[in-house]
Amino acid sequence: xxxxxxxxxxxxxxxxxxxxSASGRTTVTxxxxxxxxxxxxxxxxxxxxxxxxxxxxxxxxxxWADYWTKLPADIAAGTAADxxxxxxxxxxxxxxxxxxxPITDGxxxxxxxxxxxxxxxxxxxxxxxxxxxxxALFYHKDLVAKAGVDPATLVxxxxxxxxxxxxxARKLTVDEAGRSADRxxxxxxxxxxxxxxxxxxxxxxxxxxxGSNGGTWQDGDRxxxxxxxxxxxxxxxVVDLINKHHVAPSAADTNTDGDKTLRLxxxxxxxxxxxxxxxxxxxxxxxxxxxxxxxLLTGPAGRVSVVHGVAAVASAKTPHPDAxxxxxxxxxSAEGVRPIAAGGYGFPGVVAAEPEFTxxxxxxxxxxxxxxxxxxxxxxxxxxxxxxxxxxxxxxxxLQEVFLGRLGVPEGLRRAQDAANQxxxx
Amino acid sequence: xxxxxxxxxxxxLLLGLGALITLAPCLLSVQTxxxxxxxxxAASPFAPPAPPSTGSYAALTVGExxxxxxxxxxxQVVIVVVLGQLTCSVxxxxxxxxxxxxxxxxxxxxxxxxxxxxxxxxxxxxxVLVSGLGLRDTFAGIVLPTLFGSPYAIFLLRQFxxxxxxxxxxxxxxxxxxxxxxxxxxVLPLSRPVLATLLIITVVTHWNExxxxxxxxxxxxxxxxTVAVSALQSQHNGDWTLVMAATxxxxxxxxxxxxxxxxxxxxxxxxxxxx
Numbered sequence: 276x277x278x279x280x281x282x283x284x285x286x287x288x289x290x291x292x293x294x295x296s297a298s299g300r301t302t303v304t305x306x307x308x309x310x311x312x313x314x315x316x317x318x319x320x321x322x323x324x325x326x327x328x329x330x331x332x333x334x335x336x337x338x339w340a341d342y343w344t345k346l347p348a349d350i351a352a353g354t355a356a357d358x359x360x361x362x363x364x365x366x367x368x369x370x371x372x373x374x375x376x377p378i379t380d381g382x383x384x385x386x387x388x389x390x391x392x393x394x395x396x397x398x399x400x401x402x403x404x405x406x407x408x409x410x411a412l413f414y415h416k417d418l419v420a421k422a423g424v425d426p427a428t429l430v431x432x433x434x435x436x437x438x439x440x441x442x443x444a445r446k447l448t449v450d451e452a453g454r455s456a457d458r459x460x461x462x463x464x465x466x467x468x469x470x471x472x473x474x475x476x477x478x479x480x481x482x483x484x485x486g487s488n489g490g491t492w493q494d495g496d497r498x499x500x501x502x503x504x505x506x507x508x509x510x511x512x513v514v515d516l517i518n519k520h521h522v523a524p525s526a527a528d529t530n531t532d533g534d535k536t537l538r539l540x541x542x543x544x545x546x547x548x549x550x551x552x553x554x555x556x557x558x559x560x561x562x563x564x565x566x567x568x569x570x571l572l573t574g575p576a577g578r579v580s581v582v583h584g585v586a587a588v589a590s591a592k593t594p595h596p597d598a599x600x601x602x603x604x605x606x607x608s609a610e611g612v613r614p615i616a617a618g619g620y621g622f623p624g625v626v627a628a629e630p631e632f633t634x635x636x637x638x639x640x641x642x643x644x645x646x647x648x649x650x651x652x653x654x655x656x657x658x659x660x661x662x663x664x665x666x667x668x669x670x671x672x673x674l675q676e677v678f679l680g681r682l683g684v685p686e687g688l689r690r691a692q693d694a695a696n697q698x699x700x701x
Numbered sequence: 702x703x704x705x706x707x708x709x710x711x712x713x714l715l716l717g718l719g720a721l722i723t724l725a726p727c728l729l730s731v732q733t734x735x736x737x738x739x740x741x742x743a744a745s746p747f748a749p750p751a752p753p754s755t756g757s758y759a760a761l762t763v764g765e766x767x768x769x770x771x772x773x774x775x776x777q778v779v780i781v782v783v784l785g786q787l788t789c790s791v792x793x794x795x796x797x798x799x800x801x802x803x804x805x806x807x808x809x810x811x812x813x814x815x816x817x818x819x820x821x822x823x824x825x826x827x828x829v830l831v832s833g834l835g836l837r838d839t840f841a842g843i844v845l846p847t848l849f850g851s852p853y854a855i856f857l858l859r860q861f862x863x864x865x866x867x868x869x870x871x872x873x874x875x876x877x878x879x880x881x882x883x884x885x886x887x888v889l890p891l892s893r894p895v896l897a898t899l900l901i902i903t904v905v906t907h908w909n910e911x912x913x914x915x916x917x918x919x920x921x922x923x924x925x926x927t928v929a930v931s932a933l934q935s936q937h938n939g940d941w942t943l944v945m946a947a948t949x950x951x952x953x954x955x956x957x958x959x960x961x962x963x964x965x966x967x968x969x970x971x972x973x974x975x976x
Contacts, residue, residue: 306919309935335920338928339936348825348916352832356919534939541742553937561742 300331301598305587306356308339312406312621315614316606323605330598343664350374350590357593358602360585361402363393367496367661369588370401376589376596378403382607387624389654390584396659402586403607404624406615408551409654410483410580411645412572413558416565418468418546422446422455426547426569433488433508433575440572444470444522447546456522463521471547472536473516473523475678477667478657479550482581484509486655487574496660497699498670501685501692509574510677511684518680526678537561551583552621552646559639570645580649583657584624622646666695734758734946741942757946766943768950770921771929774840778914778925779907781844786903787896789850794858795884799870809859816852820912828916842917843925847907854899861895862888897965901958908955926951 305320307313313336320332335356337345343365349355350369361369369375377399383391390404414426424443431440447470448456455461456470474480477492485492490506491499500506517523524545529535537554539545541561548558549571558566571580587606593599605611609627616623619635629647636643658667670691677687733741735753760766796802797809827846836842865888873883889896911927918924924932930947933940959966 304919310932311935311938333920336932337915337919338931338934340931340934341915344912345916345919348828349919351825352829352837354832354837538742538746542744557742557938560738563739563743 300329301595302331302333303358303593303595303598303602304333304335304356305602306335306337306359308337308342308360309620310336311618312615315618315620318614319606319611320602323602323611327598327601330601332602353592355590355592357595357599358587358589358606360405361588362585363583363657363659364664364667366394366401366586366588367396367659367663370396370399371661374591375401376591376593377401378589378603378607380604380607382604382625385609385626386607387584387622387626387650389582389650390586390624393582393584393657393659394586402588403603405585405587405606405612406621407582407584407624407650408478408553408621409582409646409649410479410549410551410571411649412569413540413548413550413554414567414569415540415543415546416567418447418543422546424546426567429547429569430573431484431487431512433512440471441516441520441522444516444547445520446470448522456520461521466521466524467544469524469539469545470522471516472529472540472545472549473513474529474536475526475674476529476533478581478583480513481510482655482657483549483571483579484513484574486579486581486653487572487576488512489574489576493656493658493660493663496663498666498692498695501688505576507685507688510688514678514680514684517678526675526680530675530678552643555636555641555643556619559641568642568645570648577653578649579653579655581657582650582654585621586624622650660699662699662701665698665701669698670695730945731949733942734949736942738940738942757942758950760943761947761950766933766947768926768929768947771924771926774923775908775926777840778843778910779904782847782907783900783903785844785848786850786854787899789848790854790858790899791884791889791896793850793855794862795880795888797855797859798862799883799888800880813852813856816856824912824916827913831917836917838918838920838923840923843914843923846913851903854903857899858892858895861892865891894965894968897962898968901962901966904958905955 305316307316313334316334320334323332324330346355346359346365355374366375378401380403383400386404387407390407391400394400394402394404412426412429419426422443424447429440429443430437432438435441442457445456447468448461448466449468450456450462451465451467452462453467456463472480482492485500485506488505488509490503490509492506493499500510517526523529524535524539536545536548537550537557538561540548541558543562543564548554571578587603589599589603607625609623609625612623612625612628613631615621616628616631617635619632619639622632623629633643633647660666673682673687673691673694676682677684677691682690729746732750733746734757735750735755737754737756740750740754761768797805831837831842831845834842836845869887869891870883873887878886909927910925911931914923914925915928915931918928930944930951933944933947
C-alpha cells in the first residue's frame with residue numbers, strides 16, 4: 276500500500292514538472308531540429324504573441340539525428356506540427372504528395388532569392404526561407420603567413436595550368452619531422468598538419484568543386500554526375516588531394532566522422548578549412564589562434580558556392596489554417612527572424628534582417644562578407660527532388676569507396692549514379 | 702603447481718585486457734565530460750582534461766540543459782511499466798503454466814511468436830493506433846503499449862513456474878487455497894530469484910528505451926532521458942562535452958542498480974543465458 280502511495284505521489288509530481296496548456300487560445304505548433312535556434316524562436320514568438328493574444332505558438336525540438344525518422348510517422352498519422360523546418364533534400368516528397376500548403380505570402384520579394392529557388396517546385400513556392408548557408412574558406416592566419424600563401428587568391432585547375440592552390444596546399448601540409456609535402460623526403464604516413472579539408476562533403480567541398488569546374492550533379496530530379504566530364508574531373512581532383520598528394524586527412528577518418536576536419540582546424544592541425552557559416556560558432560569557440568575568412572577557391576568556371584537553405588513549411592492538414600498563416604507570415608518578416616540573425620545563428624531568410632547577423636559577427640571580430648559574396652555570385656543548387664534523399668543514401672557507400680581510393684573515380688561515379696537513380700525511380 | 706600459476710596469469714591477463722577494452726570507451730566519455738568545449742576543440746580527444754571542469758555537469762543539473770524533468774519522467778515510466786509488466790506477466794505465466802484450459806499450448810506459442818516481430822515493423826501501426834486514441838504526446842501514450850506484460854517475461858516466468866513441484870501446489874489446494882492464494886503464498890515466494898532477474902531486465906530495457914518515446918512525444922513536456930540526451934546534439938554542432946556528461950549522468954542510476962543487485966544480475970545471466 277505504501278509503495279502504491281509513493282508511486283501515485285511520483286505521478287503527481289510528474290504532472291507538476293510538465294507545463295499546462297493555454298486555454299481559450301489557438302495553439303500553433305512549430306518544429307525544428309536545433310536546440311540553440313529554438314531559443315531564438317521562443318524570443319521571436321514571445322513578440323508575436325504580444326500582438327496576437329489569441330494565438331499560442333509552441334516550439335518543439337526534435338533532435339537532428341531522428342528528425343527524418345519521426346517526420347514520416349507524423350505525416351502518416353496526420354499529426355505533424357502545423358509548421359516545421361525542412362531542408363531541400365526532404366521537402367520535395369511532401370510537397371509532391373500534397374502534405375504541404377503552398378506559400379502565397381506577399382512578402383516574398385524580401386526573401387533570399389536563391390533559397391526561394393530551392394523551394395520552388397512545379398511552379399509553386401513551398402517554404403518560407405529561414406536560414407541559408409554558402410561556402411567560404413576559414414584559414415589559420417599564422418600558418419598561411421609562414422608559408423607565404425594568400426588564401427584569397429587561390430585558384431585550382433584539374434589540368435594543372437595556373438593551379439596555385441595545390442602548391443599552396445602542399446606547402447601547408449607538414450609531416451612530424453617538419454617537412455612540407457612539396458619536399459621529396461616528406462613522409463605521408465606521419466602527417467602532423469594538413470593543408471586542406473578535402474573530403475566526401477557535398478555542401479562544403481564536392482558541390483563547390485563540381486560547380487567551379489562547370490559540372491552538374493543533377494538534371495531535374497535525376498543524378499547525372501557520372502556522365503559529365505567536368506564533374507568527373509572535379510571529383511578526381513578532390514580525391515587526388517587526399518590519396519595522391521596527401522594534403523588532406525584520409526577518407527578513413529572523414530567518411531564517417533563529419534566533425535573530423537572541424538576538430539583538426541580548431542586544434543591548429545589544418546590550415547585551410549572550406550566550410551559554411553554553420554561552423555562559425557564552433558570555430559569561434561574552439562580556435563585559440565587567429566583565424567580569418569577568405570572567399571572559397573576559384574575554379575576554371577570561377578567561384579561557385581553551394582547554397583543551401585532551411586525553410587519553414589506548413590502542414591496541409593493543420594486544423595487551424597488561419598492562425599498558422601499568421602505565424603508563417605510572422606517568420607517571413609524581418610521582425611520575426613531578427614532573433615536568429617541577431618544571435619549569430621545563421622544568415623536569415625529575410626534580406627532586411629541580414630545586417631543584424633553581419634553586425635553580430637563584426638562584434639566578434641569576424642568579417643562574414645565572403646559568405647555574402649558567395650551567395651550573391653554564381654551558386655550551385657543543393658540536392659533537390661522528392662526521392663533525392665533515397666538517391667543520396669544509395670550512392671553514399673559507393674562514393675565512400677571512391678574517396679578511400681578503393682574504387683576508380685569514373686567507375687565509382689558511374690556505379691554511384693546508377694544506384695542513386697535506381698533508388699530515385701523506386 | 703607451476704602450470705597452474707601460468708594458467709592463472711594468462712587468464713587474468715586476458716580478463717584484464719577484456720576489462721580494458723570494455724571500460725576504455727566509458728573512461729574516454731567521462732574524461733571528455735570533464736573538459737570545456739574549448740579544451741575539447743583545441744587538443745586531441747585522448748588528452749586528459751587540464752584543468753578538469755565541471756561546467757557540463759552544472760549545465761545539466763542546475764543550468765539551462767537541466768536533466769531533472771526528463772529524469773523524473775523516465776523514473777515514472779519505468780516504475781509504471783515495471784509494475785504493470787510484472788503483474789500481468791506473473792498472472793499470464795501462472796495461467797500458461799498451472800491452469801488447464803483448452804488450447805493453452807497453442808495460445809502460448811502464438812503469443813511467443815510475437816517475439817519474432819521487431820518493434821520497427823509495428824512502429825507506424827502502433828503510432829497510428831495510439832494517436833487514434835488521442836494519446837499522442839501523453840504519459841499514457843508512452844507506457845500503454847508495453848504496460849501489459851511482454852512475451853519474453855511470460856516465457857521466462859512460465860518456464861520457472863513449471864519447475865515448481867506439482868505436489869507443492871496440490872498440497873496448497875487440498876488445504877483450500879484458490880489460485881490467487883496459491884500464486885501469492887506458494888509460487889511467488891519460490892520465484893524470488895527469477896522475479897529479481899526480470900525486474901532488472903525490465904528496468905534496464907525501459908530505462909534505455911528510445912525510439913518509442915521519441916516517436917510518440919513531441920516537445921519537452923514528456924521528454925525522457927534518452928531523448929533529452931539525443932536532443933543536445935544539433936546538425937553541425939556535436940557539443941561532445943555536454944553529450945558525454947549527459948550520457949555519464951544517464952548511466953549512473955543503472956550503475957548504482959548494478960552495484961546494489963550485482964548478485965542477482967550475475968544469476969540472471971546464468972538463468973537466462975542472456976547478457
